[in-house]
Amino acid sequence: MRNRKAVSPVIAKVILVAVAITVAVAVAYWMGGIAGQYTKFEKVEIQSAVCTWNSTDTHWKVEMKIKNTGTAASTLISAFINEVEVENYGTDNVMTDATSANMTATTSIESGDNIIINFYIDLGYATLSSGTTVNIKIHSAGGMDYIKLVELI
Numbered sequence: 001m002r003n004r005k006a007v008s009p010v011i012a013k014v015i016l017v018a019v020a021i022t023v024a025v026a027v028a029y030w031m032g033g034i035a036g037q038y039t040k041f042e043k044v045e046i047q048s049a050v051c052t053w054n055s056t057d058t059h060w061k062v063e064m065k066i067k068n069t070g071t072a073a074s075t076l077i078s079a080f081i082n083e084v085e086v087e088n089y090g091t092d093n094v095m096t097d098a099t100s101a102n103m104t105a106t107t108s109i110e111s112g113d114n115i116i117i118n119f120y121i122d123l124g125y126a127t128l129s130s131g132t133t134v135n136i137k138i139h140s141a142g143g144m145d146y147i148k149l150v151e152l153i
């Protein structure tokens with residue numbers, strides 16, 4: 001029994017180093033996965049807002065092109081024109097039934113996606129006239145506000 005030899009010290013060290021590297025790589029992937037879950041963020045950009053006048057129906061149409069440039073999906077839950085929520089205007093002033101995505105309901109945008117939201121503002125609302133600047137704000141479920149100032153033409 002005394003004549004039997006164990007594994008050579010060099011082979012033992014190679015096996016020990018290989019096991020240590022394997023465990024280190026596994027822990028790194030695990031930690032990277034955990035960090036990735038908690039570092040996602042929402043970032044919505046209003047790329048453009050174009051206002052046009054419809055003389056037949058006497059209203060302004062504001063077309064907003066919106067892109068989610070963040071790493072997480074974003075849910076838009078409400079829209080405001082001059083700090084008044086769109087659904088509180090009534091159809092005589094801001095035509096909520098004609099507003100795309102209806103903004104009185106939630107609209108979800110996946111990361112990297114683009115959407116277009118149209119707002120229709122009736123001529124009879126408050127003291128709005130051509131040349132007036134309105135503040136359009138979109139609020140997300142993540143608590144972020146995205147604001148764009150638009151001049152009515």
